[in-house]
Amino acid sequence: MTSNPLAPSWKNLDLPAHAQGAIISIGNFDGVHEGHKNLIRQMKTAGETVSQAPAPIVAITFYPHPLLILKPGVNLSFLSTLEQKKKLLHAAGADFVAVLKTDDGLLELKAEEFFEKIIVEAFKAQGIVEGPDFHFGKNRTGNINLLKELCLTRNILGTVAAPFLMDNELVSSSRIRKAIQSGDMLQAKKLLGRFYSIEGKVMPGAKRGRTIGFPTANLENIQTLLPMNGVYAAYCTIGNKTYATAVNIGPNPTFSETSQKVEAHLLEFDGDLYDHILEINFLEKIRPVKTFVDKNALVQQLELDIKQTRNIAFANKPEFPGIQNHA
Secondary structure (H helix, E strand, O other): OOOOOOOOHHHHOOOOHHHOOOEEEEOOOOOOOHHHHHHHHHHHHHHOOOOOOOOOEEEEEEEOOHHHHHOOOOOOOOOOOHHHHHHHHHHHOOOEEEEEEOOHHHHOOOHHHHHHHHHHHHOOOOEEEEOOOOOEOHHHOEOHHHHHHHHHHOOOEEEEOOOOEEOOEEOOHHHHHHHHHOOOHHHHHHHHOOOOEEEEEEEOOOOOHHHHOOOOEEEEOOOOOOOOOEEEEEEEEEOOEEEEEEEEEEEEHHHOEEEEEEEEEEOOOOOOOOOOEEEEEEEEEEEOOOOOOOHHHHHHHHHHHHHHHHHHHHHOHHHOOOEEOOO
16 A cells, blocks of 8 residues: 555554454563563463454554654663564564654644544554553553543453563563663573673774784674673674674773773684674673783783683573584
8 A cells, every 4th residue: 555645654554454453552662571572472362352363463662762752862772773673572472563653743642542543543453452551642641541441432352461570570671771781681681581682883993902812893883772881791693603702891991992882702703794783692791891900911801701701601502503612
């Protein structure tokens, strides 16, 4: 169907006809963590109970994030890019992922208008599953109670998802950000159900690493949250090979460099990575950033970092295929 550039953004959704009549859920889905996966499981359960079952599962998100429009200049940290989010939602069980363009027309919809135009008209939803803290419409005036009332008027199944807890605490994107910002990658992995990763483009750096036997890929244009400064054991996949990777995040005080950098040393890799997009998957934090008295002291520490990275990578080997390493 040809889109109309003058039509409201929600009328130009790139969804096939058989995605209508779905069980839907609307949210930011940042990081697509274990709580989101549990929500999708509840959507599938709801999809078996509606009149036209099994109903397709559609996750609906926004781009850009509404706060970037409502509060220009606001500093937001994301756990996933839009493309990563789509991929993760599909992997979690969503049949389709719909992206609502965040614009003034969408943000001006009152709660009742949002329900009619988005949930009823655009998606023709058979059901909707949301958490108890769900809000919708202009100024977030619509809540879960209003949503249930509106669903009843339209014979739409409205389901309040049970909260998903780990260690007696709600799994949330903000909780995961806190873990990452403190360098607790094991906790982040537990809450995400996967290793936290970042993507960046390899750009020319100081090239100092290769002069001391530890060439690094200098990553830039990273759009998601960086872990706290420090040295990390990680892994990186290039083609069909996965390499244990030591990653330094932060400045290089030994050489009086104060700017924050992300530098990755891929163990046993030999090749040119310039202009490649690398995905770095974090396993554990090894140590904080340190200042060394001279180059020799730095090299000795890097050798220890490499050894520890190798050991951590092998301990996690069942988690991912094809790691290239030598004991």
